[in-house]
């Protein structure tokens with residue numbers, strides 16, 4: 001074997017509740033999926049029916065060799081109304097955690113991954129001054145119910161996601177989305193107004209950014225107060241930001257605004273979650289399209305696995321904290337391309353480890369082919385295919401390949 005990983009290195013797969021569970025009716029994504037004219041191309045529907053099939057899925061991940069499963073809690077199930085917590089749903093997630101432990105899998109639980117309860121987004125959402133305390137209350141309740149089974153916790157998935165989204169599509173595009181008829185219609189259906197209806201993806205304003213970071217801070221403290229022994233961190237969308245011709249200043253600025261502000265805010269956490277898929281190049285005016293001829297993924301992103309090494313090093317330098325690769329992967333129908341991508345990305349992880357950078361684990365996105373938000377079920381990131389009609393799972397060669405890497409501790 002040429003590339004080896006430490007014995008204690010954690011290997012996992014990741015999913016998020018809304019993308020795999022199915023029938024999540026009480027959150028903002030479901031509402032937007034069902035609002036005519038919105039950019040969501042289809043309904044998440046039954047997704048992968050992971051809500052019912054989590055025991056089989058966890059057993060499958062374990063059989064393949066994985067020792068870690070990163071999944072998220074659906075806040076809108078646990079707290080469907082501001083003053084109502086569901087004991088049954090809390091128990092459901094407790095059972096998921098139990099299933100992981102029974103299969104020798106360490107659970108890594110994300111408390112917020114993309115979706116929010118309707119009551120929250122309809123009342124100022126992620127720009128409301130009450131949002132951080134609301135999030136912390138939910139965190140405290142969850143930690144009290146099942147913190148004993150949660151060694152690793154991510155508070156908010158890609159806290160910088162709204163800022164990155166605005167930078168990629170242009171602030172004006174996001175601003176105009178919030179004025180669009182479909183946005184107003186969604187707000188009305190939630191019993192709110194466009195000004196008061198703020199799903200996390202649309203909280204790209206300064207106020208939104210500050211609210212999200214404050215929610216992380218209060219959520220972190222709330223969890224620690226109940227369960228000091230849990231290891232808690234935040235995850236960030238960390239594309240490798242590079243300078244194209246003449247783009248040095250712009251790349252520096254983008255790295256500062258989209259990553260460093262957040263990384264610096266995480267210096268007191270237990271770890272930093274790095275999520276990397278590709279690179280973005282900038283010139284002096286903005287984003288450069290991928291160069292002609294480079295291979296693109298189903299998302300239209302450049303197939304550029306080398307991005308991971310750069311982002312791990314950057315996150316480690318700025319935070320001084322252990323890094324966890326909480327997401328890395330590729331959307332492709334060509335599974336050989338997936339294996340090549342993962343291999344190259346892992347070479348980068350190994351190089352970081354050799355240089356003494358602390359990387360605690362690698363989590364592939366995604367365990368299952370799942371609901372890719374606005375893009376629906378088209379893009380396939382999974383190591384395991386899911387038949388959309390029968391829900392049958394089929395492990396792809398990449399799933400077997402990565403499982404073998406895990407079992408051998410390298411390749």
Ligand code: BGC
Pocket residue numbers: 016019114157158237275327365372373
């Ligand atoms: C998100 C996932 C998403 C993946 C691929 C990450 O930004 O956390 O929910 O499916 O990227 O787009």
